Amino acid sequence: MKKIRWGIIGCGSIANKFVDSVAEVEDGEVVACASRTSGKAEKFAEKHHLNLFFNSYEEMLNSADIDAAYVATTHNFHYDNVMLCLEHGKAVLCEKPMAVNADQTCEMIEKARRNKLFLMEGMWTRFLPSIQQMKTWLDEGQIGELKMLRASFAIGAAFNPAHRLFNPDLAGGALLDAGIYPISLASFVMGEQPEKLRGLADIGETGVDEQSIYAFLYPRKRMAMLSSSVRSGSENRAEIVGTEGRIVIPAHFLGAQEVELHRKNGEKIALRLPYKGSACFSFEITAAHKAMHAGQIECPVMPLDETAAIAQTMDRLQVEFA
Numbered sequence: 001m002k003k004i005r006w007g008i009i010g011c012g013s014i015a016n017k018f019v020d021s022v023a024e025v026e027d028g029e030v031v032a033c034a035s036r037t038s039g040k041a042e043k044f045a046e047k048h049h050l051n052l053f054f055n056s057y058e059e060m061l062n063s064a065d066i067d068a069a070y071v072a073t074t075h076n077f078h079y080d081n082v083m084l085c086l087e088h089g090k091a092v093l094c095e096k097p098m099a100v101n102a103d104q105t106c107e108m109i110e111k112a113r114r115n116k117l118f119l120m121e122g123m124w125t126r127f128l129p130s131i132q133q134m135k136t137w138l139d140e141g142q143i144g145e146l147k148m149l150r151a152s153f154a155i156g157a158a159f160n161p162a163h164r165l166f167n168p169d170l171a172g173g174a175l176l177d178a179g180i181y182p183i184s185l186a187s188f189v190m191g192e193q194p195e196k197l198r199g200l201a202d203i204g205e206t207g208v209d210e211q212s213i214y215a216f217l218y219p220r221k222r223m224a225m226l227s228s229s230v231r232s233g234s235e236n237r238a239e240i241v242g243t244e245g246r247i248v249i250p251a252h253f254l255g256a257q258e259v260e261l262h263r264k265n266g267e268k269i270a271l272r273l274p275y276k277g278s279a280c281f282s283f284e285i286t287a288a289h290k291a292m293h294a295g296q297i298e299c300p301v302m303p304l305d306e307t308a309a310i311a312q313t314m315d316r317l318q319v320e321f322a
Helices: 013-022 040-048 057-061 075-087 102-114 129-139 174-190 282-293 304-321
Strands: 004-009 028-034 052-054 068-071 091-095 119-122 146-154 196-203 209-217 223-229 238-242 245-249 258-263 268-272
Touching: 004 013, 004 057, 004 282, 013 028, 013 040, 013 282, 028 040, 028 057, 040 052, 052 057, 057 075, 068 075, 075 091, 075 102, 091 282, 102 119, 102 304, 119 282, 119 304, 129 174, 129 245, 129 258, 146 174, 174 209, 174 223, 174 238, 174 304, 196 304, 209 304
Parallel strands: 004 028, 004 068, 028 052, 068 091, 091 119, 146 223
Antiparallel strands: 146 238, 196 209, 209 223, 238 245, 245 258, 258 268
């Protein structure tokens, strides 16, 4: 099977994880990188032994040596970067969230579909073995009727107004950077978006939400209580409760390597599903490759309509914060 050749847009820390993860996937390779910061692409290429590096995204995307682009820039640049990739006929895997609002997200999706090009939001946690096992137990009805999800993700970052987490010009804030994880998990678990929602936010001195809480009500009286923060750390656990038991991701659901099934009769099944930490994106990359090799323009595990629906839910929360 022909290897899919990746070019990376943006050479920050998350791009290093992508290179390490592609190295664990048989049918892919990173061949190039691009950064608009002088010298950054060259240093990145030297570190990862890449033959091609560019100081222009356009130059890299014009290369016939690139099949697909991984967008690793900050959220505020995603729309422009993804649209540029699609204009150059490249398949795209874009870091989460795919854009800063639903309008941008839907424009990107429309362009990809119109041009018959692969596009996917990089919600890597959804593809982890522990999260997939959680979904299998849910689909099997192991906890009976689904009633409640509780999940949080918090980053204990020191305050720095120039850092992307706190900088409104870089689309900072807890909702977009951290809240996307529990919100996407809720979408995966519930299979739909909430009918009603409420959101509360602590707006910091730079104007972004430093911590926020989201209460969702779904059809059939199912509920989710979610939260995120960029100022205080937490255990980052998740718990899904049903009428006959519950599923627990006991710590750090973001990079889950274990999952537990607790049945109402007291029986407990605890599974540890480890993976190489530096290769945490390898599962989503494998899924993206499978879809691309099959000629699909989206991945069925992270479909584009769901990406758009999640973006709309996050827009609704932004209105709640106002």
